[in-house]
Amino acid sequence: MKKYILTLSVLLALFAFAYAQPVKLGFVNTDRLLLDSNEAAEVARLFALDKQNWTNQIKSLDEEIKQMERDFEIRKLTMNDAAKREAQSRIDTKKAEAGRLLEEYFGDGGKAEQRYRELIDPLTLKIHNLIKKIAEDEKYTMIFDVSMGSVLYALPALDLTDQILLELNKDTIKPTEGTTPEPPKPEGQKPPEIKPPEGFGDEFKPDKL
8 A cells, every 4th residue: 555655646746747847757677677687697597506506515414414323323232322422422513513504504694695695786786777877868757667566557668678678688698508597586675585405404403403
């Protein structure tokens, strides 16, 4: 409802402004820009590679822990109580290390989220600057972002998305196929949920230790 009130207020202001000078409106779909641009594809490719690298590190620790547990099960019948406690302590320490690494990479504000913002922020700034340049060069009074959900209807002729996408892609090439990336999210929204595969690392979480 607040969005609708804001939209209505903006439109009323525009109608009032129209008495003073001509009004030129346009709109852009920034979601589409961040899905279809070559640079967005490159951002997603790089992010997927980093994410895979971090996941592989945790998987390696996971395998090491499982091997330690298998060895312990085989040897514990021949171990005294002190040796058992020491072996279990080593396993617990390794699990705690894996848990810390999981949180460091994929927790809130972790390396994955920081890396995503590092990659996506320059692109969102570039898109903002392109929109601003077109608005100033072509004398637009106002340009809306339809991906924000505040524009209820607009003539297709007012859509500047293709024009901006053309400018955005003109000096870049799309990365080659190979890594299946995750599409980035537009500025102002949360980055994609950053997690390793479902269930992966559960045994390392604090409540499991």
